[in-house]
Amino acid sequence: MLWQRxxxxxxxxxxxxxxxxxxxxxxxxxxxxxxxxxxxxxxEQSLALRQQQVAAAEAIIADHVTEFFDSISRGLxxxxxxxxxxxxxxxxxxxxxx
Numbered sequence: 001m002l003w004q005r006x007x008x009x010x011x012x013x014x015x016x017x018x019x020x021x022x023x024x025x026x027x028x029x030x031x032x033x034x035x036x037x038x039x040x041x042x043x044e045q046s047l048a049l050r051q052q053q054v055a056a057a058e059a060i061i062a063d064h065v066t067e068f069f070d071s072i073s074r075g076l077x078x079x080x081x082x083x084x085x086x087x088x089x090x091x092x093x094x095x096x097x098x
Contacts, residue, residue, distance in 0.1 A: 013039070 014021040014035045026033040 008030075010031045012021055012025060012031065012033045014033065017036065019035055021033055021035075023033065023035075025031055
């Protein structure tokens with residue numbers, strides 16, 4: 001069978017417990033054997049990587065939230081200062097026009 005697949009790899013997934021496929025199959029050229037333990041290992045590594053990425057994403061979001069609140073605060077401060085100054089300046093002008 002393998003001589004017919006010289007140009008293609010053969011992937012075997014053995015999900016049986018106990019194992020149905022001899023582990024020495026993995027030593028054959030172009031043959032890759034995966035069992036439930038190797039699949040679990042890959043899944044655990046993937047989960048650990050995703051959890052690290054979640055932590056990094058949360059840090060980025062926290063930075064952006066802080067920047068957003070700071071910009072809103074600066075805008076509100078500018079607005080309140082402008083309102084205070086314009087109300088002081090408008091009252092004498094209005095009084096003189098009347």
